[in-house]
Amino acid sequence: MTNRIKLLFSFLAIGISLCTFGQILQPVEWDSKIEKVSETEYDVILKASIDKGWYIYSQKSSGGFAPTTIFEFKNKEGNYETVGETIEPIVPPKYDKIFEEDVIKFDVLVEFKQRVKLLNPDLNLIEVYVEYQTCNDEKCIPGDYTFNVTLDGSEIQIEEATVDQRSQQLSAELDLNIKGWDKYKAQTVEEQSDFSIFILGFLGGLIALLTPCVFPMIPLTVSFFTKSSGDSKKGMFNSILYGVFIFLIYALLSIPFHLLDSLDPGILNNISTNVTLNIIFFIIFIGFAFSFFGYYELTLPQSWSAAMDSKANRIGGFIGIFFMALTLAIVSFSCTGPILGTLLGSSLTADGGARQLTMGMSGFGLALALPFTLFAMFPKWLNSLPKSGGWLNTVKVVLGFIELGLALKFLSNADLVEHWGLLKREVFIGLWILIALGLVLYLFGKIKFPHDGPIAKLSKIRITTAILCLAFAIYLIPGLTNTKYANLKLLSGFPPPLFYSLYDKTSECPLDLNCYKDLEVGLAQAKQQDKPILLDFTGWACVNCRKMEEQVWSTSDVYEILSEDYVIISLYVDDKKKLPKDKQFQYLRQNGTVKAIETVGDKWATLQTINFQNNSQPYYVLLNHDLELLNTTNAYEPDADAFYDWLKIGLDNFNE
Incomplete structure (x- = not known):
């Protein structure tokens, strides 16, 4: 496993610490110098000055979740070669409160040294890129820096950005x-606990389990692992590993958004308020809804799943199991994609941005992975699973109605930012009431969709869900009035604000x-x-x-x-x-x-x-x-x- 991959894994462990991205913190300053060893060899010295109370970490992994510092010497044209490893100070491990383990870390001042040997005598510039994390006892911040080191000690003339006197x-x-x-x-003050976001993602994963694309896969996959190996312990281990890979696949999908956030702490806020993107999300969610209703299916190219399945069968072992997990993620996309889209869109249009996305995706992946692990450990439980049937399609249709309601939120964001006046508070709430009533009619069998079969008898779960939806619609009705009861506190933040109203406000x-x-x-x-x-x-x-x-x-x-x-x-x-x-x-x-x-x-x-x-x-x-x-x-x-x-x-x- 490369250091770069280890760094990506470390982001999962520190998702909770990323809540400080709203603050502009730069605890580390980098500098460089060059020392000539011979006519063809030089020592490149990279120095980090670290604020009091903060640390950066060793290049060597501790074997746990703590991040590593990574140096990349840019040498595309082969003008030089590195001699040995990048040398760092030898210090004893210290206990780290963030990662709850003994790790090698540096504070105050640290120097890293790398010897290079010239292959091109005319070379004068060496470019070095460093990725690192700096942490104190409460939070961590990812960082990167690019060095331009000249062998003769001269300064690189970089054109600085300027603004005119009026702008100044x-x-x-x-x-x-x-x-x-x-x-x-x-x-x-933390805006919303990461645990609550994790739980919401976990619930989304549980819902995804109850869709036709995922639910039938549980007994098939568990049986494959427990029977194909011929060894119950090995089969259990492979099934557990399969679940771990499912979790990691979904959790790692959020990593690119952390990289965006680290480049510009305001970029996710800009995404959340971007009118064009909110309208795109609105259209996508409408598309998700009608997919769940059964009018068409949204799937990734079949060649992707075929390629992953082929690699899983050909390679075997740990890597083969990973490709099996990736195959599940691809083939189940038509059901999980809309739920993941909801998670992605909601996170990017919330204030927690990448942090919330990591927590939500981790919860989603954990919920999706758990059954494959638990049923492998307790195979008799498989007998208690309900049989696949029409109820799985009902779950999809219910999710379709939910997608419609969420789609309106994105259109509302664009409307509020641009002040179009299309979705005033009462209009928004009225549409939600219609969606809730439509769901009630569907659950009572008054509305049909393409994949629905005849309903011989309404189940207790179906009746209970319909009653809850009707109660929700009734709860929304005061929101249409111009009274003190119009403040629907349980939904604060979802409908437009009270003053964005059809009624005249002071x-x-x-x-x-x-x-x-x-x-x-x-x-x-x-x-x-x-x-x-x-x-x-x-x-x-x-x-x-x-x-x-x-x-x-x-x-x-x-x-x-x-x-x-x-x-x-x-x-x-x-x-x-x-x-x-x-x-x-x-x-x-x-x-x-x-x-x-x-x-x-x-x-x-x-x-x-x-x-x-x-x-x-x-x-x-x-x-x-x-x-x-x-x-x-x-x-x-x-x-x-x-x-x-x-x-x-x-x-x-x-x-x-």
């Missing part, structure tokens, strides 16, 4: 020079509170009213923002203190409204790249990153008129009492 001036205006960081250290702010969507106007009002400021970084497509507003802000104590004692400035980081031409500019990031500030959302997202080193939403800051912090910053806090206490401390500090 407008960029400077985004720096608010927030005061009080020495007194109040920023805190980040303001376009959450819960009819007074708020300002421009920073300068809000600051002026705060000074005039002599009130502290709640700076609310939010988003039109932000699920957790809606949960905070409709479940926490709506409680009596929080609502009262917000309405009477604070000036709310809500800055929507995904607002696609174009800035006036004279207000558009180029922002030069610290990493040397340039970001075009063209929309209102671009401006507020960049302002948040510059001043608070954070780009996740919701994100709350309490300030006085002089832009001094009144309390620690806050994020997703579902405990209304805790959020009220936080606001109260800020108010008391303002009054003092």
Whole structure:
């Protein structure tokens, strides 16, 4: 197993730590130097300076889940060759709290040395790429760096990105020079527990097990492993290994999204609010729904599964079992694909992004893998499995109705960001009611789809599910009204916000509170009213923002203190409204790249990153008129009492 693959596996173990990607952290700085050994040999020395409390890891695997540091010497034209291995300091293993094992890791300062031998005497530049992870006792951050090392010690002239004087001036205006960081250290509250995301993915996997593409495979596969080997213990081991490979295949599918996230921490937020992508997801989910209804099947090319099956039979052993697991993933795509698409789309349009996707995919893979392992361990259980039949198609159709409801969420995201007014809150809820009632009619046999057979008798499960769907439709009905009961707290974040309504509202702010969507106007009002400021970084497509507003802000104590004692400035980081031409500019990031500030959302997202080193939403800051912090910053806090206490401390500090 190569180090690069080991690094990919390590991402699975640290999915929970990736919640800090919202913060812009760079705990490691790299430098390089060259030492001449002879006319043809040089030592390339790569030095890492590491912030206090952080570590990077050895190139050598500990045998557990801890990551390794990987150096890649770019030498496509064969101008030199490396001599021996890259040398690192010899240090004893230390216990690591993140990975709960003894590992070799380095802190403060570490040097890696690689000797190279020239094959081309005219060579002067050596390019080295390093992949690494830096961790403290609470979290890990992946990183990479490219060295351009000259053998004669000269500096490489790299053209630096520049912006004009006007852009520099407008960029400077985004720096608010927030005061009080020495007194109040920023805190980040986890938006949603990774365990809950894992459980949702696990439930999705359990649902996938009950589809016609997967369920019949369980007894066939388990019987194959337990009987073909002739050795019950070996058959059990192979079946368990088969389940492990299924889990890894699905978990590893999320890795590319972590790489996107590490390149630009805001990229997944941009994906989640991108109008085009949300519309594409809407169309795809509609396609998934009609596939589940039985009008057609979505399958991967048959040649893929045939090729995988052929390799599994030809190779055998561990690798053969892996290809068998991959074959299952491919042939079951028509049933698992829509569920995976739901997981992918929901994760990318949520605030946890890649982290949530890893946890969800891991849960999905575990649920799919468990039966193959458990039934191999306890083969008598196979006799208790229900027989395949029409009920499997019923499961698919029910999932089709669910896909329709989820499709509307993506269309709603695009509608909110662009302010089209197509799916106001009441329209959205009304469509969900129709979908729920359609599912009720189907379960009672009043609606048929292509693969449905005659229903001799309604089963208890079918009747119970229909009653639950009817109850859900009834629960939604108050959402169509203009009353206090319209706040459907159990669904906060899924329908459009309360103020995005067909009814006339006193303001376009959450819960009819007074708020300002421009920073300068809000600051002026705060000074005039002599009130502290709640700076609310939010988003039109932000699920957790809606949960905070409709479940926490709506409680009596929080609502009262917000309405009477604070000036709310809500800055929507995904607002696609174009800035006036004279207000558009180029922002030069610290990493040397340039970001075009063209929309209102671009401006507020960049302002948040510059001043608070954070780009996740919701994100709350309490300030006085002089832009001094009144309390620690806050994020997703579902405990209304805790959020009220936080606001109260800020108010008391303002009054003092």
